[in-house]
Amino acid sequence: MTSTQKSADSLGTFTIAFYNTENLFDIYNDRSKHDRDYLPNSERRWTKKRYQNKLDKISLAISKIGETKSEDAPSIIGLAEVENGKVIRDLLDTTHLKGIPYGFVHFNSKDERGMDVALIYNTTEFTVTHSEIFELIFERSEGGDDFTRDVLLVTGSLKGETISILVNHWASRREGTQLSEVKRLQASEKVSEIIKDIQTKQTDAKIIIMGDFNDDPHCKSITQLTENNNVFNPMNTLQSYNRGSLVHQRKWHLFDQIMFTMPFFESRENHLEFDSANIFDADFLKEYKGRHKGTPFRTYAGNKHKGGYSDHFPVYMTLKK
Secondary structure, three states: OOHHHOOOOOOOEEEEEEEEEEEEOOOOOOOOOOOOOOOOOOOOOOOHHHHHHHHHHHHHHHHHOOHHHHOOOOOEEEEEEEOOHHHHHHHHOOOOOOOOOEEEEEOOOOOOOOOEEEEEEEOOOEEEEEEEEEOOEEEOOOOOEEEOOOEEEEEEEEOOEEEEEEEEEOOOOOOOHHHHHHHHHHHHHHHHHHHHHHHHHOOOOOEEEEEEOOOOOOOHHHHHHHHHHOEEOHHHHOOEOOEOOEEEOOEEEOOEEEEEEHHHHOOOOOOOEEEEEEEOOOHHHEOOOOOOOOOEOOOEEOOEEOOOOOOOOOEEEEEEO
16 A cells, blocks of 8 residues: 555554664774673674664664554654664664654763663654753662663654653663662652643643653552553553563563553544554564564574564554544
8 A cells, every 4th residue: 555545544643652672782882881792892793784684673663663553654763772873873774764754862871881762753743842851860779879761851743733752761670670669660750750840831731651661560660650640551451471562581571661641532623642552563573483482583682693673572652633
C-alpha cells in the first residue's frame, strides 16, 4: 500500500515509541566515559562493521514500529542507551531512516558509562519549542555523588497541539532489586515534581512519560507515579508470564513503558486522543532458535557478539486526531 492509498483507519494516526537500544556506542574511545568495552581492540571487538550492523538493525526496527496501526514510521521515538549525538546522527543516516525528516534532542549526561537518553522526531509533524534535562544525583555509601541518566523533557507541537514528553532510564537492578529500589523511587519523585510543575502552568497539559524504568507496572516506583499524578499506564494489561519487553533473570518483565496524563482521553474534534498501546515484539526482533527462542535478539550475550538488535523490545502508543 502506497502513502497515497492509506486505509481510512490509519489516517490521522500517530505513533509514539520508546526503545532501549542496548549500548549504542560508537567505536571511538571517549576518556570521559567508561566505553572501553566498545572499542575495536576490546574483548568485545566492537568494530566498524559490527557498529554499522547495529545501526542498520536498530533503524529497521524503528521504521517498523506501529506500522500496522499508522502505516508510517513513528512520529516521536524516545531512546535509551545512546552514547552521544554522533551515534544518533549515524542512526538517522541509515537506509531505513534516511528518507524520513527526523531531528533529535540529546544532552550529554554525567552517567559514568556514558549512556544517555534522547528523543528523535519527525520534523514535519512535531516542532520542538523547549527542551531541558533534570539530573538525578544519589549519594554513594562510601561518600560522594553517584550520577545516572538524566530525565529529558521535550515540549513541542504535534500537529498543532502542545504535548510534553519525559524520557527516562532509571537506575538498573545490577546491585540488587531492593538495594537499587531507593534510586528508582527517588527518580519517580523527581518525575512527579516535573509533571506538577508543567501542570501548574497548564492544568490540562498533555504529558507523556516514557522510558526504561527498570521496574514493572505494578512496582511501587511506577504506581506512586501514576496514583499521585493522575497518570494512566496502558502497559498494566500487557505483561504476562510469557510476554514483556525483556527477560531479566529468566523472567519476562515490562520495564519499558509509556504512560500519559488524562487529557489524552478527552474526545474533542481536531484534538489528539489515545488510541492504543502495545509491545513491538515482531518475530524478526526475536531469537529464532535455542533455549532463548522468542526472547529479544540481542547484540551481545556477555562478551559474545550475537549481532542482533537489542536486549529490549520497543514499546509504543498510538494517538488519533
